[in-house]
Amino acid sequence: MFEGLSQNLVFGILVGSLYGLAAMGLSMIFGVTKLLNVAHGELIMFGGYACFWAFSLLDIDPFLTIPLAMLALFLIGAVLYSLIFSRTIKLPDESKVKNSLLVAFGLSVILQNLALRFWTADERGVTPAYYQTSFTALEVRFPLVRLASFAVALIFLIALRLFLKNTYTGKAIRATVQNWEAASLMGIDIHKVYLLSFSIGAALAGVAGTLVVTNYSIQPAMGLGWTMKALIVMVLGGLGSIPGTFIGGLILGVTESATSFFINSNYREVAGLILFVLVLIFRPQGLFGTKES
Amino acid sequence: MSTKQIIYLALIAVILVGLALFPFMTQDDSTFNLVILVFLYMTLASSWNILGGYTGQTNLGHAAFFGAGSLATRLLWVGGFPAVPSILAGGVIAVALALAIGIPAFKLKGVYFAIGTLALALILNITIGNVFPEMSYNPAISDYQIVPRYYLFLGLTVITIAAAYFLVNSRWGLGMMAVREGEEAAESLGISALRHKLLALAASAFFAGLAGSAFAYYHVSYYLNMPFGPEWTFDPMMMAYIGGTGTVIGPIIGSIFFVGLKQLLVWNVGEYHLIIFGVLFILIVLFLPGGLVEAWKKYQRWFTRWYQRRNTSPRNVIGTGHLP
């Protein structure tokens, strides 16, 4: 019983870190630009395909493809922002959310079908040679691939935080979040800030994609599911709080796995969603969000 | 009544009579199916518009009401209940669901409300899938008649649109719009935001539920959680936006346009149909922010100006090559 439960919790945390990373990019984009990019799942998918290509064509280790996937998605993000999303950026917040939502719907349809043309509808996955390596501690198994994925998620969380805290650009981004009018008066080019934030968000989706294709599998119709997960984690953790988002992911992962352990694996997602709705009602700013008007 | 109103009424009457006589003009099931699909989406988009367009609450959980209505009706009807009470029960169940979730849901504002309702519909989708994993078959496929279903959908659509029209033109409708434009301002004028939002939600849910009931009566076989799927929220919402939210005619035009365009592309373009559809959709959202209704108004203004210019300087018509 005990070792079963602890193994279960470990898996919950490892899976949850992936949820957290998947939501971090969305949270970054929404937090800074107030654009609700529901094509985030499709960006994750493209990250996955980038990794799949590099792995199967060039034989690069999946974890070493991360910079490649990041770069590709950073560029895709920049193009998407300049071509499409920048046209909705000047709207007032409320209609900005709605319009970006709609545009992103159209975009997700396009991206899905492009993926279908490029890579066919077949499921794709990546399995490195060391897939079966596991460490055992206290009767609990820690698979290497999942540990590495957890580490990647953690590294990007810390790196993003350091970037926002310590670099000039990061400070400019935070200033824009706090008050874009003042920021623009101080000489910050807020359009560049928006462009950069969107691209960073997309790049994070690229990282998440490499982990998804390594731990699970990808196919053109996968986007919506991951978008939903990311949305829920983002709100659960608290809008605008990057560490909160990550912890929100962990909480969701643990809730799901605990549900399949104690109740029934059929209801794992329902339990996560109910937790989410409860948090929303009693603490609408999210678990780690700060209250804003 | 002004001449303009008489013309509009006459036009509506002609369209209605034409639609009512439609089954005498064709025997073709595929045409019926397509028209029924348009009616279904008109009902869904119009009902979504009551809360989303007029009251300003972006509801991403509309599928929950559609699904609840279809579930109740299908279970009753397949269980042996007569069709009409089963269908009405679907609408009632949807309203009950709406009132049950309304008060907690309206504590949420803006994007929180949107994602909260989305989560709710997801919960129902998965739970219903767990509770009823079996395919639901139409009990009497051999004597399945499409024409009564056509009239059911026609009636439902007319009632929904008429109800939406009278609701938004009533005092309540004005209150709903006031809530959309600013809750605090509305409250300061003595308009209870919560009550207006609840009414809009209930009305929206009622017609979505009836749409679900009609769907349950229409569809030959499907999984009972299918109507709870997110596409039943997103597609009608996109149609409302394409047509123009906050107008009665917008969702109607949007549904015809959306379904028609999609089908035309499927039948004529082949494998790239969805890519082209996505591009067109984005272009509409970006460049016609008020939807097709807005575009129509712009066109009308442009036409008026062009017409006036043409009439004030008639020589230009021949001289300067204003030919099409």
Place this chain on the structure above:
Amino acid sequence: MKARMSIFALVLMISLILASCATPPTAAPAPTKAPEPTQAPAVAQAPEATKAPEATPTQSFPPAPEYIEIGASIPLTGKFGSLGSQVKVGYDYAIADINAAGGVMVAEYGKKVPLRLTAYDDESDPTKAVNNLEKVFSEQEVVAYLGGAASGMHAATTAIAEKNKVPYLGVSFAWWNIHQRGYKYLFSPFPKSPDQARDVYKALNELIPEGERPVKVAVFQEKTDWGNELGGLFKADAKPAGYDIVYYAEYAPGTTDYSTLIQEAKKAEADALLGMPSTPDGMAIIKQMSELGWTPKFTMLVRGPDAATWGENLGAAGDTVTMFAGWHYGEKFPGIEEINARHQAEFGRPADILVGPAYSCVQALADAITRAGTLDRNAVRDALAATDMMTVIGPVSFNADGTGNVLNPLVQWQMGKMELVWPLDQATAKLIYPAPAFDER
């Protein structure tokens, strides 16, 4: 006045546009994209012109239609897209081959008539699939329907075939229950759940000597109606065959974490794992089994490992997993070599597993039309029911419920390739048993 004028102008414009859009399809004889028939007519007429007159010199026939119209709705996009695209390849190949030989002999017209398939994508949405079938029914007046892929889709579309009284041939679904609804027009040359449950134990008993058999069985059942059906049959058939279900668990499709199920099965000391996951779920299950260090001696997953990319995706972890695919390119029936050569040239690998069954649907249909001697749908249906022929999937005949009596080969992934391991007279390789532990591969 102005308002009305502007409406008039717009209506005029729209009707002009519509008219210009609408004319080509009605004027041109082949509006829809049916890729294969293009090569048909030229080849078709040549042998006919010489043969028909001399065979029947005095009798005069009614004018034959240009094509025998067949309709289909296939999921080419959406979650069943990978299955649907394999099925489409099978249909296209078969139609091209039949048309290259002049088409299908129809006695009523005294000549061969080529087949033409009008197939639309339904985006894996049953509602759209229904619409597509109604459309080809009213516009092409199809003689028969060919099915799409996946149980849930077939459950919706077979009802339309029944309503319209159009013969329906479909593969890529093992769900037996669809056949128990009294449908008369449904035919499926594909193994069904009862075959799969029976044959898994039968194959094990034939391939493995007593004492070494994996008699302790764990079942991971997907919580869907087909999963229920097959899981229940796995359970029911175990005892009589000498097997014991030591662990039985349900999970919702799309689950990302199977660690609980795997640990419980491991604790119950199961030797065999049976299941019916979708491909992504199946991949997740196998990966997590390797991570948790559980290697049952025998694993049989229906459906999931069907994906052509299974081996490539999972590498060594995907090896030794077995499945009932319905067909295998290594079978020794007439016509398979040609299909493989063509598939190899087009896709760089021998034919995928649904290509053969889909191909056989068209073979059975053509055969039935010839035997019926007419394009009347009821006559074709009756002829289909009396089918008894050799196809690329072996001998095919149909039972009263529309299920096919077909070969049900057990296929195993070995070194990233699918090998047929049972029945032995068709086998391309020996069953690898017991499966080596994941860390010894």
